[in-house]
Amino acid sequence: QVQLVQSGAEVKKPGASVKVSCKASGYTFNTYTIHWVRQAPGQRLEWMGWINAGEGNKKYSQKFQDRLIITRDTSTNTAYMELRSLRSEDTAVYYCAREVTLYFDRWGQGTLITV
Amino acid sequence: SYVLTQPPSVSVAPGRTARITCGGNNLGSKHVHWYQQKPGQAPVVVMYYDSDRPSGIPERLSGSNSGNTATLTISRVEAGDEADYYCQVSDSSSDVVFGGGTKLTVL
Numbered sequence: 373q374v375q376l377v378q379s380g381a382e383v384k385k386p387g388a389s390v391k392v393s394c395k396a397s398g399y400t401f402n403t404y405t406i407h408w409v410r411q412a413p414g415q416r417l418e419w420m421g422w423i424n425a426g427e428g429n430k431k432y433s434q435k436f437q438d439r440l441i442i443t444r445d446t447s448t449n450t451a452y453m454e455l456r457s458l459r460s461e462d463t464a465v466y467y468c469a470r471e472v473t474l475y476f477d478r479w480g481q482g483t484l485i486t487v
Numbered sequence: 488s489y490v491l492t493q494p495p496s497v498s499v500a501p502g503r504t505a506r507i508t509c510g511g512n513n514l515g516s517k518h519v520h521w522y523q524q525k526p527g528q529a530p531v532v533v534m535y536y537d538s539d540r541p542s543g544i545p546e547r548l549s550g551s552n553s554g555n556t557a558t559l560t561i562s563r564v565e566a567g568d569e570a571d572y573y574c575q576v577s578d579s580s581s582d583v584v585f586g587g588g589t590k591l592t593v594l
Contacts, residue, residue: 407583409583409585416573416585416586416587416588417522417524417530417573417575417585417588418585419582419583419584419585422581422583431581431582433582434488467529467530469530474518474520474577475518475520475532475535475536475575476520476522476530476532476575477532477535477541479529479530479531480529481529482529
């Protein structure tokens with residue numbers, strides 16, 4: 373079955389960087405786009421960006437343009453989200469999600485990042 | 488950037504009908520998708536392309552989208568429907584937008 377399994381929770385100091393992984397299984401990885409969405413405690417879902425796992429092209433939300441890097445490794449079917457220059461407001465659960473023609477049909481379990 | 492507006496909360500008695508709205512400029516020209524999120528869990532899609540239900544989602548859930556408002560309707564509400572619900576669209580620049588979320592409380 374389709375699964376997205378994310379790396380574990382992390383605690384970071386302000387100014388540091390964090391890299392979260394999202395390992396896909398149960399489908400052909402390079403035929404879908406992976407998005408990253410975060411949710412601060414008690415807050416709404418916030419879209420961060422996406423990467424086309426096959427072609428590698430990507431798009432970032434303007435809010436994160438200068439400190440977000442999304443990559444993928446097709447040899448391990450894994451997508452990555454790296455956020456730099458962390459601040460307390462970045463404390464959130466970070467999700468990866470698989471896009472199926474404009475909506476998300478599978479989500480990772482979420483990764484709590486505490487700054 | 489595009490904005491989606493949802494009521495923060497909706498309350499309904501068991502067995503009644505809940506309607507959760509999502510407002511946006513000319514929203515009817517876009518495809519709206521809905522997610523259910525229970526505490527401590529990842530979101531789950533419950534409606535896509537305005538009114539299509541994924542397999543496993545009960546027929547009690549239905550969706551519509553016209554003008555400036557999309558609506559997720561939950562008929563014969565059950566205790567298990569209590570959750571946060573988010574609407575989502577993709578805008579013209581391929582950015583994704585979520586609504587602010589609506590907490591559905593079953594009285």
